Amino acid sequence: MDYLFREFEAAHQELEEVMDAELPRSLRLFNIRFRLALDITIGFEGKVSLTKTKVVRETYSLISKLMETWNAYEALSQYASEIGTYVTPGKVKSRIYSQNLLGKAGSLEILQNSLNWLGQEHRRNSQFRKDFQKYINRVIEAPSIKHQLTKDAKNVNNFLQSGKSISGIEVLSLIYAERNLYYHSGEAAKMGMSYSNRKKLVEEYRRVLIAHTLRLATHMIKGQISDNE
Numbered sequence: 001m002d003y004l005f006r007e008f009e010a011a012h013q014e015l016e017e018v019m020d021a022e023l024p025r026s027l028r029l030f031n032i033r034f035r036l037a038l039d040i041t042i043g044f045e046g047k048v049s050l051t052k053t054k055v056v057r058e059t060y061s062l063i064s065k066l067m068e069t070w071n072a073y074e075a076l077s078q079y080a081s082e083i084g085t086y087v088t089p090g091k092v093k094s095r096i097y098s099q100n101l102l103g104k105a106g107s108l109e110i111l112q113n114s115l116n117w118l119g120q121e122h123r124r125n126s127q128f129r130k131d132f133q134k135y136i137n138r139v140i141e142a143p144s145i146k147h148q149l150t151k152d153a154k155n156v157n158n159f160l161q162s163g164k165s166i167s168g169i170e171v172l173s174l175i176y177a178e179r180n181l182y183y184h185s186g187e188a189a190k191m192g193m194s195y196s197n198r199k200k201l202v203e204e205y206r207r208v209l210i211a212h213t214l215r216l217a218t219h220m221i222k223g224q225i226s227d228n229e
Helices: 002-018 025-039 054-083 099-105 108-124 126-141 147-162 170-184 195-228
Strands: none
Touching: 002 025, 002 195, 025 054, 025 195, 054 170, 054 195, 099 108, 099 195, 108 126, 108 147, 108 170, 108 195, 126 147, 126 170, 126 195, 147 170, 170 195
C-alpha cells in the first residue's frame, strides 16, 4: 500500500510543478478528504456505546473509516468529471468508471484480487461462508438498495456458489451498498455476521478501496500532467 501512496504523492507533486501550484480545486479537496480518511483514528469511551468487547469496537471503528474512505472516493469523481471524460453519466456510483479505464489504471487487478480473496475465504472457512451468505442476503433484500447494486450482489453470490465469471467491479458495489445501508437504513455494523468475520470483511473492503482509489487518482493525475506539458 505504501508504494501506491508514494506513486500518488509523486504524481501530485509533479502536477503542482507543471501547473505552478494552480491545482484544480476538486483535486485539492479530494487530496484533503483522502488523507483525512487514511489518517483518521476512531475510538470509544465505553460510557454509552454498545461496544463492550474489543472486536466490536474495532469493527465499528473500521466501518466509520470505510465510510470516510468512500466519501473521499466520491470526491475523486468530481475531479474526474472536471478534467476529462473519465466518468460515465447515469451510472451508479460504483460503476461510473469503465472496465477499460480501470484496466488501464491498474485498479481492475486490485478489485479482481479482492474478489479472489473473498472466494478463498468462502471456500476454506465454513463459518465465514455461512456468515457471508446471511450478509449477502441482507444486502439483496434491503429495500434501500437500488437495482444495479442488488444485481451486483447477486452476481457476487453466483461467483461464490458456482464460480460464474465476473469483472471484480462488483466489489465496489458491495462497498457502496454498505455505505447506503449504514447511512440510509440505520444498519448496525454486524450485518448478520459474527464480529470476527465482519471485521475481516470490512478490513478487506477498506484495503481494496484505498488501493483502488490510489491507482485511479494517480492515473488521472498523470493524464493531466501529459495534457499540460
